[in-house]
Structures are given as C-alpha cells and as structure tokens.
Amino acid sequence: xxxxxxxxGGVKVDEEIYSVVVPTVEGEISIYPSHMxxxxxAVPGMLIVRKNRQDTDDDLEYFATSGGVVEVxxxxxxxxxxxxxxxxxxxxxxxxxALERAIKMRDEAKDQIELEKAxxxxxxxxxxxxxxxxxRRRRRC
Amino acid sequence: xxxxxxxxxxxxxxxxxxQITKAMQMVAASKMRRSQDATKSSEQYVFSASELFAxxxxxxxxxxxxxxxxxxxxxxxxxxxxxxxxxxxxFNSNIMRKYLEILREDDRQHxxxxxxxxxxxxxxxxxxxxxxxxxxxxxxxxxxxxxxxFHAILNTIVSHFVDKETDEVDIIFTRFKSSxxxxxxxxxxxxxxxSAETEVSEDVQEATFEPGANEVLDAVAYRLVGAQLxxxxxxxxxxxxxxxMMAMKNATDNASDLVDDLTLEMNKARQGAITQELAEISGGxxxxx
Numbered sequence: 359x360x361x362x363x364x365x366x367g368g369v370k371v372d373e374e375i376y377s378v379v380v381p382t383v384e385g386e387i388s389i390y391p392s393h394m395x396x397x398x399x400a401v402p403g404m405l406i407v408r409k410n411r412q413d414t415d416d417d418l419e420y421f422a423t424s425g426g427v428v429e430v431x432x433x434x435x436x437x438x439x440x441x442x443x444x445x446x447x448x449x450x451x452x453x454x455x456a457l458e459r460a461i462k463m464r465d466e467a468k469d470q471i472e473l474e475k476a477x478x479x480x481x482x483x484x485x486x487x488x489x490x491x492x493x494r495r496r497r498r499c
Numbered sequence: 500x501x502x503x504x505x506x507x508x509x510x511x512x513x514x515x516x517x518q519i520t521k522a523m524q525m526v527a528a529s530k531m532r533r534s535q536d537a538t539k540s541s542e543q544y545v546f547s548a549s550e551l552f553a554x555x556x557x558x559x560x561x562x563x564x565x566x567x568x569x570x571x572x573x574x575x576x577x578x579x580x581x582x583x584x585x586x587x588x589x590f591n592s593n594i595m596r597k598y599l600e601i602l603r604e605d606d607r608q609h610x611x612x613x614x615x616x617x618x619x620x621x622x623x624x625x626x627x628x629x630x631x632x633x634x635x636x637x638x639x640x641x642x643x644x645x646x647x648x649f650h651a652i653l654n655t656i657v658s659h660f661v662d663k664e665t666d667e668v669d670i671i672f673t674r675f676k677s678s679x680x681x682x683x684x685x686x687x688x689x690x691x692x693x694s695a696e697t698e699v700s701e702d703v704q705e706a707t708f709e710p711g712a713n714e715v716l717d718a719v720a721y722r723l724v725g726a727q728l729x730x731x732x733x734x735x736x737x738x739x740x741x742x743x744m745m746a747m748k749n750a751t752d753n754a755s756d757l758v759d760d761l762t763l764e765m766n767k768a769r770q771g772a773i774t775q776e777l778a779e780i781s782g783g784x785x786x787x788x
Contacts, residue, residue: 364543364544364547365544366540366541366544366726366729367537367540367541368540368541368543369540369543382709383709383710383714384709384710394707395706396706396709397551397706397707397708397709397715398708398709398710398715399709399714399717399718425718426718426722427548427551427715427719427722431706436547438544438547438548438551438722
C-alpha cells in the first residue's frame with residue numbers, strides 16, 4: 359500500500375507501507391491494504407505508520423499532523439494536511455516552550471478569536487510533544 | 500573634454516555602484532533559488548487538492564456550498580500582490596498596469612471595486628487611488644509565508660465572500676514561469692471553481708464519504724482556496740527575486756560598459772595632455788634657438 363503524506367511544505371512521505379492510523383472527525387481509523395475507497399476529514403493529531411507487516415510496535419513511526427483530508431483507495435492512501443512533523447524532527451524542548459507560551463496566551467486571551475487560536479496552538483503542541491516523546495522512548499529500547 | 504581628474508572620480512563612483520548592484524544580484528539569485536524550491540514543494544498539495552475537488556464537483560456536491568456560489572457580479576474584490584522593495588525591474592509596474600486595466604473595466608461595467616493590497620509598493624499605489632475601496636494592506640510579509648498574517652488575509656477574503664459583500668475575488672500576481680519569464684496574471688479565487696484540465700484519477704472514483712460529502716467539501720474547499728493564495732504569494736516572491744536579479748545583472752553590465760567607456764575617454768584625455776605638453780616643450784625649444 360502506498361502512503362503519500364502531502365503538506366504545503368512538500369511531500370513528507372511517499373513510500374510503501376503496511377498500515378497507518380489516522381485521526382479523523384469520526385474517530386481514529388486504521389487503514390490496511392485493500393481498505394474500501396474512502397474520503398474523510400482528518401483532525402489534528404497523531405499519525406502512526408507501520409512499514410512492514412512483521413514490524414514490532416517499537417518500529418512504528420509517528421507524525422504530528424494538523425487537520426486535512428484523507429483519501430483512501432485499495433492501493434493508496436493520500437493524506438493532505440497543512441503541516442506534518444516526523445517524531446524525529448520535533449525538538450521537545452522547543453515544543454515545551456511553545457506549549458507554555460500557548461497556554462499563557464489562552465489564559466490571557468481577550469476575545470473569542472484569540473481564545474480559539476490559543477486552543478488550537480495548545481492542542482497542536484501537546485500532540486507534538488506526545489509524538490516526540492513516543493519517538494524517543496521507542497528508539498531507546 | 501572633461502579633465503582627467505573628473506573622469507577619474509566618475510570611474511570610481513561607477514565602480515562602487517557596480518559593486519553594490521553585483522552584490523544585490525547575488526543576494527537575489529540565492530533568494531530566488533530558495534523561493535523557487537518552496538513553490539515547487541507546494542505544487543503537489545495544490546494538485547492533489549484540486550483533483551479531489553474536481554471529483555467532488557463532479558458529484559454535484561459543490562452546488563449549494565457558500566464558497567461556490569456564482570452570483571451576478573456587483574462587487575469585486577481584488578487581491579494585489581506586489582513587493583515590499585523596489586529595484587526589481589518591471590515587477591511592480593507590470594502588476595499595477597494589470598490592476599489598473601481591471602479597475603477601468605470594472606468602472607465601465609459599474610462594478611463596485613474593493614482591494615486588498617499585499618506588499619508595500621502595492622499599498623502605496625492603492626492609497627493614491629480613488630475608485631476603489633481598500634479593505635486592508637499588508638506589508639512586510641515574512642519569508643515564511645504561512646503564518647498569522649496569511650490566515651488573516653485568507654479569513655478576510657473568505658468571510659467577505661461568504662457574507663455576500665463581494666461576488667467575485669480575483670488575485671493579481673506575477674506568475675513564475677521560469678527564471679527569465681514572469682508574467683502578471685489575474686486568477687479567479689472565489690467563487691471557487693476548478694480548471695477543466697484537472698482529471699480525476701481512477702482511485703477516487705467510487706469512494707464513500709465520511710461523515711458526508713459536505714463536510715469533506717468544507718475541508719477541501721477552504722484548503723484549496725488557501726493553497727491557491729499561498730501559491731500565488733510564493734510565485735510572486737520567486738518572480739520578484741528573479742526579476743530583481745535580472746535588473747541588477749543589467750545594471751552591473753551597464754556599469755561595466757560605462758567604466759570601459761570612461762576609461763577609454765580618460766586615457767585619450769591623458770594622451771592628449773601629454774601630446775600637447777610635448778608640443779609645447781618642443782615649440783619652446785625651437786623658439787630658444
């Protein structure tokens with residue numbers, strides 16, 4: 359099954375994989391080869407990729423993604439999102455600082471728009487930290 | 500003929516100008532390369548989004564969506580993208596010419612015209628005009644286009660259209676065809692449509708929608724409009740840098756020519772002075788005999 363992870367910044371992943379877990383508006387879905395054709399809306403969250411069938415949980419790859427659209431056909435999964443970061447590329451300390459800034463912004467928000475934006479930022483950085491954490495833990499053992 | 504002294508100082512000043520234009524050319528060249536890469540990397544996204552979108556449109560899902568409503572045009576919003584800095588050849592004047600053309604056409608057809616200006620040169624230009632309503636001007640957009648300002652622009656555009664305050668939104672930007680060919684173009688942003696050339700790939704033909712076609716359409720439409728604006732900004736930026744590079748290259752070449760001409764003239768003047776001096780000396784010694 360071909361996975362294409364496409365963002366505004368470029369194509370992040372374009373390779374053969376075994377399965378992928380995508381957060382969607384209807385909840386998390388796992389996609390395996392020969393999944394029925396489907397188009398759905400992805401929400402900000404964590405993307406989990408298993409490359410080979412016999413891979414253990416330690417070999418999983420994680421991405422922190424923003425919302426977007428998922429297009430599934432029997433032999434291809436195409437995920438269009440605004441942003442996606444591989445666990446490896448996320449610097450935890452930076453994200454931690456960004457999260458603190460976002461929380462501060464949320465607490466000090468003056469109007470609804472600001473609050474909305476701060477909420478989004480908080481969610482986003484939480485996911486990033488989680489992804490980075492998972493990535494680190496898996497690589498260690 | 501100018502004196503050797505004067506020529507010398509002119510040569511010096513032209514040379515230092517040449518150094519500056521040469522440096523600007525180098526800077527523009529490296530920036531151009533970077534923005535060219537950025538343009539390329541977002542292409543795939545736009546392409547996939549429009550493909551998906553063409554399919555949705557084919558299903559008739561787009562008919563009642565607010566972003567796709569076609570209305571008789573009473574008001575038009577123009578998004579003009581120019582640069583913050585000058586010295587980029589005809590970059591800004593091409594955009595302004597295109598913009599004025601559309602303004603005039605709208606005037607004839609009594610279409611109320613509104614403008615969002617991006618880039619300092621564009622905002623300076625529109626502030627002098629009377630026949631358009633300026634909704635906003637954005638200056639000093641960071642190199643990393645995707646950010647708070649970008650979303651502010653996008654939201655203004657979309658909400659304006661959805662609230663029916665404008666019936667059409669066009670972007671005027673410079674399309675980057677290649678590093679030597681850039682043209683000012685106008686592109687329809689809203690009501691969102693798709694170009695007929697986008698073909699639906701077979702894999703999405705029979706897909707089901709979750710939760711429903713409308714929700715998916717919502718997610719795609721907003722992103723597609725955003726991606727188009729994003730690409731226009733990137734295209735503009737790449738064009739700006741390559742036009743500046745060309746302009747600076749021409750300036751550097753001209754300076755070189757000028758230095759050559761001036762050096763020739765200076766040498767002639769020096770020779771002339773020597774010949775004259777010799778003639779005077781030999782004339783003097785003839786007279787002494």
